[in-house]
Amino acid sequence: MNFALSSDQQALLDGLAPILARHQEMPREGRLSRHYYDHGLDQALADGGFLDIASVEEFSPLEAALVVDAIGTLPSVVEAATTLLVAPKVLPSGFPRPVTLISGPLHFPQRYLPVAKIALYQFEGDLLAIEVDPDNVELADSIFAYPYGRFRQLPDLDKATRLGPDKIPILQQWWRVALAVEAGRAMEQAVNFTVDYVRERHLFGRALGSFQTVQHRLAEGHQYARGARYLALRAAWSSDPVDAATAATYAQIHIDQTRFDTHQFNGGMGISNEHLLHFWTYRMRALESEMGGPGGNAVAVSRLAFAA
Amino acid sequence: MEFGWPEAQRKYRERVRSIIDRDLPEDWPEIHRHGLASPEQAKAGRVFAGKLAKEGLLVQHWPKEFGGGDGEPWEHFILGEEMWPRGEPRGPQYMNVNWLGPALMKYASAEQRERFLPPIIAGDVIWCQLFSEPSAGSDLAAMQTKSVRVGEEYVVNGMKVWTSYARLAEWGFLLTRSGPARRDITILLVDMKSPGITIRPFPGIVEDGHLHEVYFDNVRVHVENRLFEENRGWEPVTYALNYERVGVQRYQIIHDAMHQAVKELKRRGTFDNDPLVQRDAGIVLAKCEASRLISYEVVDQRARNLPPSEDASVARMSAKECIMAFNDFVSTWMPEVLSEEPIGGDWQLSWAHSFTIASAIAAGAYEIQCDIVATRQLGLPRGA
Ligand SMILES: Cc1cc2nc3c(=O)[nH]c(=O)nc-3n(C[C@H](O)[C@H](O)[C@H](O)COP(=O)(O)OP(=O)(O)OC[C@H]3O[C@@H](n4cnc5c(N)ncnc54)[C@H](O)[C@@H]3O)c2cc1C
Numbered sequence: 001m002n003f004a005l006s007s008d009q010q011a012l013l014d015g016l017a018p019i020l021a022r023h024q025e026m027p028r029e030g031r032l033s034r035h036y037y038d039h040g041l042d043q044a045l046a047d048g049g050f051l052d053i054a055s056v057e058e059f060s061p062l063e064a065a066l067v068v069d070a071i072g073t074l075p076s077v078v079e080a081a082t083t084l085l086v087a088p089k090v091l092p093s094g095f096p097r098p099v100t101l102i103s104g105p106l107h108f109p110q111r112y113l114p115v116a117k118i119a120l121y122q123f124e125g126d127l128l129a130i131e132v133d134p135d136n137v138e139l140a141d142s143i144f145a146y147p148y149g150r151f152r153q154l155p156d157l158d159k160a161t162r163l164g165p166d167k168i169p170i171l172q173q174w175w176r177v178a179l180a181v182e183a184g185r186a187m188e189q190a191v192n193f194t195v196d197y198v199r200e201r202h203l204f205g206r207a208l209g210s211f212q213t214v215q216h217r218l219a220e221g222h223q224y225a226r227g228a229r230y231l232a233l234r235a236a237w238s239s240d241p242v243d244a245a246t247a248a249t250y251a252q253i254h255i256d257q258t259r260f261d262t263h264q265f266n267g268g269m270g271i272s273n274e275h276l277l278h279f280w281t282y283r284m285r286a287l288e289s290e291m292g293g294p295g296g297n298a299v300a301v302s303r304l305a306f307a308a
Numbered sequence: 309m310e311f312g313w314p315e316a317q318r319k320y321r322e323r324v325r326s327i328i329d330r331d332l333p334e335d336w337p338e339i340h341r342h343g344l345a346s347p348e349q350a351k352a353g354r355v356f357a358g359k360l361a362k363e364g365l366l367v368q369h370w371p372k373e374f375g376g377g378d379g380e381p382w383e384h385f386i387l388g389e390e391m392w393p394r395g396e397p398r399g400p401q402y403m404n405v406n407w408l409g410p411a412l413m414k415y416a417s418a419e420q421r422e423r424f425l426p427p428i429i430a431g432d433v434i435w436c437q438l439f440s441e442p443s444a445g446s447d448l449a450a451m452q453t454k455s456v457r458v459g460e461e462y463v464v465n466g467m468k469v470w471t472s473y474a475r476l477a478e479w480g481f482l483l484t485r486s487g488p489a490r491r492d493i494t495i496l497l498v499d500m501k502s503p504g505i506t507i508r509p510f511p512g513i514v515e516d517g518h519l520h521e522v523y524f525d526n527v528r529v530h531v532e533n534r535l536f537e538e539n540r541g542w543e544p545v546t547y548a549l550n551y552e553r554v555g556v557q558r559y560q561i562i563h564d565a566m567h568q569a570v571k572e573l574k575r576r577g578t579f580d581n582d583p584l585v586q587r588d589a590g591i592v593l594a595k596c597e598a599s600r601l602i603s604y605e606v607v608d609q610r611a612r613n614l615p616p617s618e619d620a621s622v623a624r625m626s627a628k629e630c631i632m633a634f635n636d637f638v639s640t641w642m643p644e645v646l647s648e649e650p651i652g653g654d655w656q657l658s659w660a661h662s663f664t665i666a667s668a669i670a671a672g673a674y675e676i677q678c679d680i681v682a683t684r685q686l687g688l689p690r691g692a
Binding site for chain 2: 001002003004005006009062066195198199206207209210211212214215216218219220222223224226227228230231233234237238243245246249250253294295297298299300301302303305306
């Protein structure tokens with residue numbers, strides 16, 4: 001057990017840091033758009049080899065998770081979690097990306113569909129890889145801080161690649177890990193963002209962050225984010241389905257309070273596009289329902305952990 | 309970063325388990341039913357802790373120079389993780405290993421260490437913690453129990469309350485006010501048989517025999533029993549509290565109790581087909597695991613010799629989360645196990661419940677932990 005980064009892990013993240021620093025600022029069009037995707041960041045990550053590390057022998061899913069976790073510090077989004085944590089477990093190497101995970105019925109708006117090359121879809125006990133025709137996708141306006149799209153016409157599933165029923169539990173496990181990594185970091189960013197705000201904002205002659213109710217709820221948010229991040233990283237490290245379900249459950253059950261408290265303490269500012277808060281909170285919101293949501297994942301924890 | 313147990317630690321855990329299996333008395337369930345604060349368990353605890361000591365397992369994580377085995381802080385945690393779910397066979401002596409020993413090793417004089425450490429290392433002494441007073445719990449520095457230096461002795465007058473295990477203890481780690489400033493605190497290591505000490509147990513909703521009032525009426529304590537410097541006791545206290553916050557592996561108590569609860573529900577046929585109970589059980593486990601990792605981070609820092617941090621308070625906060633979820637689970641899905649005679653004689657569930665109900669109060673209230681995290685870790689400004 002060691003919570004410090006190894007020298008290889010540190011070197012990996014040090015290599016990533018300058019790219020992230022260059023994309024720290026969210027461009028104005030991103031702030032005002034409901035479909036913003038940071039193509040520049042995606043390209044830079046790809047060029048730097050960071051989206052291929054799942055196929056690099058020295059690296060394990062933990063390092064992939066650390067990369068996703070680090071990218072999650074940015075207000076802009078790129079599809080890295082599925083590429084790094086889910087797709088390598090179910091698709092042959094060299095798969096085209098970005099990859100989207102179909103959540104709910106196929107005709108519903110889907111996260112990352114406007115940029116996706118492949119959609120992974122659980123259908124009739126099999127896992128299908130659907131090649132996405134960009135002309136068959138329209139943008140879907142959503143409140144969630146990811147680009148959403150829907151199929152204009154349902155794709156022909158006979159043309160999809162059948163990956164096999166044995167891939168379903170694998171997909172589910174790694175989807176849980178991926179969503180937990182993203183959610184944990186989004187929770188932490190929302191809390192940190194709010195901590196900075198309440199330190200500066202003065203009301204009633206004192207800093208807002210000096211009121212105990214604000215302090216305690218942020219301390220709780222800080223604790224939840226930490227728990228969520230460590231559970232997610234452990235699940236990536238252990239490749240254990242119980243750990244994966246545990247991580248997803250823990251993140252999802254704490255999203256609601258974290259989202260509420262962080263918005264609450266930013267007051268009206270948190271609702272405006274001036275502020276970046278909603279990019280993290282509405283990312284959390286999107287992740288809150290995936291893979292069965294808090295209830296479904298908690299049931300999965302029970303079924304996996306108490307199976308014997 | 310990695311989350312695995314090295315081979316040596318896995319072996320250490322196996323060894324601890326095998327010693328528990330070998331040395332726990334056959335009538336342990338019966339003994340433990342009297343509770344951790346009972347004379348029965350304290351007596352059995354002495355025998356058991358003595359055996360652990362002989363095996364070199366009690367203070368394996370202490371430095372060799374102080375009588376330990378130069379082990380890792382991880383070994384301390386592994387020991388606790390194995391002890392607590394079995395009802396803590398060391399009895400109240402767990403405190404010696406958790407916070408008292410570390411405070412003595414850091415702050416006691418060489419002569420004091422020679423006197424006080426050997427019985428702890430041998431598993432043959434019970435200490436109690438004499439901190440809280442009626443008007444000084446969370447606001448510990450408001451304590452009133454006074455010590456006045458008279459020649460080579462301190463004369464102590466006042467009262468402590470809530471003291472766990474007081475009537476079983478031979479020694480007390482006593483905080484006294486010794487000067488006019490708020491933090492003029494002097495620590496005395498006091499023989500609990502000293503003339504002038506009166507101990508009164510009082511009942512409570514934690515296990516029987518846990519809580520006491522301790523009165524000091526002109527109790528004389530020789531200056532050689534003062535820990536660290538006069539009026540500078542706050543420093544060792546803060547150090548000890550930091551150790552105490554993660555001293556009890558509450559996530560493990562709850563984790564194991566949860567497995568026991570589900571076993572019982574499965575036996576009754578009310579678990580496997582009910583997604584509602586499964587959901588609630590999954591949430592308890594998730595909170596346990598978060599608390600485990602947050603606590604492990606503190607151990608990892610100790611293992612890397614980093615200074616104590618507020619992370620111990622985050623860990624303490626996380627313990628409250630899993631305890632609340634578990635207690636809610638039990639009272640929702642199997643309230644009958646909380647009755648005096650648990651169904652099926654399943655004492656562990658009711659014990660886990662009653663032992664943990666005060667976990668957000670004892671060893672520093674939850675809100676105090678939140679304050680520490682908010683101001684010292686998040687850097688939020690102190691209130692008006
Ligand atoms: C089972 C049990 C065993 C114990 N064992 C020992 C022992 O062995 N030795 C010993 O010395 N003490 C012991 N204690 C005492 C324990 O440390 C105190 O109960 C604890 O520090 C709280 O103090 P208090 O009870 O005086 O509550 P108070 O200090 O009166 O606080 C009451 C409540 O007020 C709230 N509160 C307090 N301060 C603040 C604040 N700054 N901001 C917001 N809210 C606040 C908290 O919710 C707190 O629980 C034990 C207590 C229990 C319940």
